[in-house]
Amino acid sequence: MSGAVFLIDDDRDLRKAMQQTLELAGFTVSPFASATEAFEALNPDFDGVIVSDIRMPGMDGLALFRKVASLDPDLPVILVTGHGDIPMAVQAIQDGAYDFIAKPFAADRLVQSARRADEKRRLVMENRGLRQAAEAAADSLPLIGQTLVMERLRQTLKHIADTDVDVLIAGETGSGKEVVATLLHQWSRRRTGNFVALNCGALPETVIESELFGHEPGAFTGAVKKRIGRIEHASGGTLFLDEIEAMPPATQVKMLRVLEAREITPLGTNIVRPVDIRVVAAAKIDLGDPAERGDFREDLYYRLNVVTLSIPPLRERREDIPLLFSHFLKRAAERFGRDMPDIPAAVRDHLMSHPWPGNVRELSHFAERVALGVAEMPAGKPAAPENGGTLPERLERYEADILRQALTANNGDVKETLLALGIPRKTFYDKLQRHGINRANYAGRDSAKDGSV
Numbered sequence: 001m002s003g004a005v006f007l008i009d010d011d012r013d014l015r016k017a018m019q020q021t022l023e024l025a026g027f028t029v030s031p032f033a034s035a036t037e038a039f040e041a042l043n044p045d046f047d048g049v050i051v052s053d054i055r056m057p058g059m060d061g062l063a064l065f066r067k068v069a070s071l072d073p074d075l076p077v078i079l080v081t082g083h084g085d086i087p088m089a090v091q092a093i094q095d096g097a098y099d100f101i102a103k104p105f106a107a108d109r110l111v112q113s114a115r116r117a118d119e120k121r122r123l124v125m126e127n128r129g130l131r132q133a134a135e136a137a138a139d140s141l142p143l144i145g146q147t148l149v150m151e152r153l154r155q156t157l158k159h160i161a162d163t164d165v166d167v168l169i170a171g172e173t174g175s176g177k178e179v180v181a182t183l184l185h186q187w188s189r190r191r192t193g194n195f196v197a198l199n200c201g202a203l204p205e206t207v208i209e210s211e212l213f214g215h216e217p218g219a220f221t222g223a224v225k226k227r228i229g230r231i232e233h234a235s236g237g238t239l240f241l242d243e244i245e246a247m248p249p250a251t252q253v254k255m256l257r258v259l260e261a262r263e264i265t266p267l268g269t270n271i272v273r274p275v276d277i278r279v280v281a282a283a284k285i286d287l288g289d290p291a292e293r294g295d296f297r298e299d300l301y302y303r304l305n306v307v308t309l310s311i312p313p314l315r316e317r318r319e320d321i322p323l324l325f326s327h328f329l330k331r332a333a334e335r336f337g338r339d340m341p342d343i344p345a346a347v348r349d350h351l352m353s354h355p356w357p358g359n360v361r362e363l364s365h366f367a368e369r370v371a372l373g374v375a376e377m378p379a380g381k382p383a384a385p386e387n388g389g390t391l392p393e394r395l396e397r398y399e400a401d402i403l404r405q406a407l408t409a410n411n412g413d414v415k416e417t418l419l420a421l422g423i424p425r426k427t428f429y430d431k432l433q434r435h436g437i438n439r440a441n442y443a444g445r446d447s448a449k450d451g452s453v
Contacts, residue, residue: 002026003118004048008038008064009080010056018051018080018110025111027118035064042071047125049098049117050077051110054085062088065097074124076117080105143176143183144327145320146438149312153180160307161187166259168304169282171311174361177282178242180309184280185238193237196230201246209251209267216268223268231264235275244281244304245296252297259303279304314356314363318404319438321351324360328367338371347375348408353401400435412439 005027009015012033019029028048032038035052036059042050050068054061065077076098081089089100098120099113143154160167161184169177178197185195203211210220214229231239241247247255258264263274285292287301314321325343333340347370356362369375402421410416418428432439 002028002115003122004028004030004046005114005118006030006032006038006042006046006048006050006052008032008035008050008052008056008061010034010053014053021107021110022051022114025114027114035059035061039064039067042068044072046072046075047121049114049121050075051080051114052077053080054088055082062092065092065095069096074121076121078113078117143179144324145317146323147317147319148436149317150320153309153311156309157183158187160184162189164190164278165306166279166304167281167306168287168301168308169280169311170286170308171282171284172313172357172359173284174359175311175313176360177284177311178240180311181238181240181280181282184278185240188238188278190237190278194234195238195240196234197240197242198230199242201243205248205251208248209254212251213254213264214266216266218268220267229264229266231258231275231277232266232273234277236277238278238280241279241281243284245283245285245287245293247296249295249297252300256297256300256303259300314359318352318401319436321356321363322408324363325351325367328364329371332368332371336368336371341371341373343370349405352404352408396435399431400437403431403435403437407437407439414439 002025005022007015007019007022007029008031009018010033015031015033019031022029030038030041032041035056038050038052039059050064052061052064059067061079065079068075068077073096078098079089079092079100081100081102083102086100086102089097089102093100098117101109101113143150143157145151145153157180167181167184169180171177171180181197182195185191198211200208210223210227210229212229212231214227214232215223217223217225258275258277259279262276263272265272281304287293287296288305290298293301314324329343330340332338358365366375406417406420410420414425414428418425421428423431431437
C-alpha cells in the first residue's frame with residue numbers, strides 16, 4: 001500500500017483523472033480544488049506527498065510550494081506544469097521542489113514520481129521517529145556517557161535486559177548501580193511488574209529475613225499480622241539487592257535457595273510459595289576476590305555471577321564529566337528556579353582534576369552547590385594522578401590530566417589550548433588520539449542532552 005497524496009488542481013476533470021490514476025496505484029488521495037484549502041488541511045506531521053498544478057486562481061502552485069517549504073522543507077512537492085510554466089518549474093526544482101511533470105503526461109509518469117517521493121518521505125519520517133525515540137529513551141531512561149566503556153555498557157544492557165538472567169552489578173559508591181538496575185527492569189518485559197529495591201547494608205540482621213521473606217502472624221514477638229516480603233512482592237518483576245555483600249551469612253543460605261528453586265517459605269509457616277523473579281544484585285567490592293569477599297558465600301557469588309556488569313568510576317571516564325555536570329547543573333538550576341550559571345575556570349579545573357570518590361552522586365551534589373552559588377573550590381594544586389603502575393604509566397596519566405585541564409580551561413578552543421600548553425598543533429592532536437580524548441566534549445557543554453549517570 002502506497003502512502004497519502006494531497007492532490008490540488010482547479011480543473012475538476014483533470015483532478016478526477018489524476019485521483020483515479022493514483023488510487024489505482026495504491027495511494028490514498030485527498031483532492032482539493034484550491035491550494036488555500038489544501039494548505040489549511042496540512043500539518044507538520046503529514047507523512048505523504050503533495051501533487052499540485054501551478055496555474056490556479058488565488059494561491060498558485062509555486063506559492064503553495066514556498067509555504068510548504070517553510071512548514072517542512074523535507075515534504076516532497078510535485079508540480080504539474082503547462083508548457084509555458086516549465087522555466088518556473090525548473091527554478092522551483094532548484095529551490096527544493098521534488099519534481100515537475102509537464103502536460104500532457106502519461107499516467108505512469110505521475111505514478112512513478114509519486115512513488116519515489118513517497119519512498120523519500122517515508123525514509124524522512126522513519127528517521128525522525130528514530131531520533132525522537134532515542135531522545136525519549138535518553139530522557140526517561142538516563143544513562144549519560146560518550147566514552148567507549150559507557151557505550152558498551154548501554155549495548156550490553158539492551159542485549160540482556162529482556163532476558164530473565166540474574167545480574168550482578170559491580171561499582172563504587174555513587175557510581176549509579178541502582179540506575180542500571182532500574183534500566184534492566186524498564187527495558188525488559190518485566191517492566192509491568194514491581195521493581196523492588198532493598199539495601200542489605202541498611203537493615204539489622206534481626207529484620208532483614210522478615211523484610212525479604214515475609215512472615216505470618218505470631219512468627220515472632222511483635223508479628224501481629226501477616227506481611228508479604230520483598231521477594232514475593234517482586235514476583236513478576238525485578239528484585240534489586242543493593243550492597244549484597246552486607247547480607248548476613250544465615251540469610252545468604254536462604255537466598256541461595258530462592259535463586260535455585262524460585263520459591264520462598266515465609267517466617268512462621270511451612271508453606272512453600274513459588275515466586276517469579278529476576279534478581280539484580282549490586283556490590284561495592286569485588287566479590288570475585290576471596291580477600292574482599294570475606295564471609296560472603298562463594299556458591300552464592302557464583303549463582304549471582306551469571307552476568308556481571310561493571311560500572312566504571314568517574315576518574316576512569318573523565319571525558320564524560322563535562323557532559324554529566326552540564327546535565328546536573330541544568331537540572332539543579334531548574335529545580336531551584338535559577339538561571340543556568342556560567343562555569344568559571346576554577347570550576348572547570350576542579351571538574352577535571354578532582355578524583356570524585358563519590359562518583360556521579362558527588363558530582364550531582366557539586367552541581368547543585370554551583371547552581372546555588374555556594375560551591376567552594378579546594379585550595380592548592382589539582383589532585384595528582386592515581387597511584388600505581390610504572391613511571392611511564394603514571395606520566396601518561398598525568399599528561400592526559402594536563403590536556404583535559406587545558407581543554408576545560410579554554411572551553412575546547414584549540415588555539416588557546418595550544419598557547420597554554422606551548423606545543424605544536426600536530427603534537428596536540430597526536431596526544432589527544434593517544435589518550436582517547438574527544439575535544440568536542442569540552443566545547444558547548446551547555447547544550448548537552450538530558451540524562452543521568
